[in-house]
Amino acid sequence: MASGHHLLLENAQQVVLVCARGERYLAGPALRSLAVLEGASLVSGTSTLLQAGWPPSCFLQSSTIQSTWHLNAFCFSTLVTGLVDAHTHPVWAGERVHEFAMKLAGATYMDIHQAGGGINFTVEQTRRASEEELFRSFQQRLQCMMRAGTTLVECKSGYGLDLETELKMLRVIERARRELHLSLSATYCGAHSVPKGKTAIEAADDIISNHLPKLRELGRSGEIHVDNIDVFCEKGVFDLDSTRRILESGKEIGLQINFHGDELHPMRAAELGAELGARAVSHLEEVSDEGIAAMAAARCSAVLLPTTAYMLRLQQPRARKMLDEGVIVALGSDFNPNAYCFSMPMVMHLACVNMRLSMPEALAAATINAAYALGKSHIHGSLEVGKQGDLIIISASRWEHLIYQFGGHHELIEYVIAKGKVIYKK
């Protein structure tokens, strides 16, 4: 064994790099086959082993590795780059299992929302919860995501709506970023719903005049780091004009635009996202043909959320048309009290069956393309030199088992490794 490395994984059946030429995303024909090494080994740490003549694509670098691991005899194991979850709402209090029963009995998402349930119900519970309480439940949810193979996760605020509670949520996300092993992308989603007692225009004014200046101040002082800005652009929530005003103001203070659009009604949100230079628009069940073309041209990624369409029995987003037109398709779990799913392997399975993605398309959407949607594909989303050493080890001869075995990820995932360090062992 050569010296100088920190993590050496030998004799894997397959090593799934996803891509190997520094691509920032995969779209079009590049999705037909992923970069997979057969019968390979991998090292994460220093580049010493390059001298031992190993293929350079097997070398990762991480500056934060604490100890040396040497895992051998993986002849029945496959290494896969860590999964990226591009859309979650993981910080909240209370529960909404009763609403699942209402939906099964025929209520729509908007029936429940307009009757004061849904997001507004969770807002009341979250406002009452202490920061510590929110952190504890958030930490447990991140653990569940991690055990399902997620190593980078987007985390939204948006169950506060008032400045005080939005900041409480963002502090919880910031604490997790500093204390826990997973990588996080923080999203300010103060326009997730119109708060009681305000119109959408008043809520937008409050966000633009009060929330965003405070975020800029806290970002400058280093107290809270926010990456993205989000709005729920939907009929009866924020219309296109209010959405535009909020997103433009967010962009002015340096946030990446990444918002909910064209979910329940066609809103021309995709067209807006393309025009504003958004990194991503999520949902898109009701996207127009023009919206798809505009997103492809603008390299604005589509974050598709198979759990939502499944849970709410919505029409599926037209993923095949998006892929055929060259849109960068990413996936997210949409974990929230409405769609309670931690598992990106299950999300990929649903994307394949219900949205007709191939397995390579689904894995790219849950790794390099999800990282692109978060502006992080230069360090996440594939196993390549210079990227963070995030990967999972599954007990299977081929990576496709991770998607094929629906709900089987707990049995399959043996190890989760983040920044070159083992953070979970089954």
Ligand SMILES: N=CN[C@@H](CCC(=O)O)C(=O)O
């Ligand atoms: N559509 C808006 N937001 C969430 C649902 C949040 C909730 O119902 O609490 C979503 O992405 O599905």
Ligand SMILES: [Zn+2]
């Ligand atoms: Zn959402």
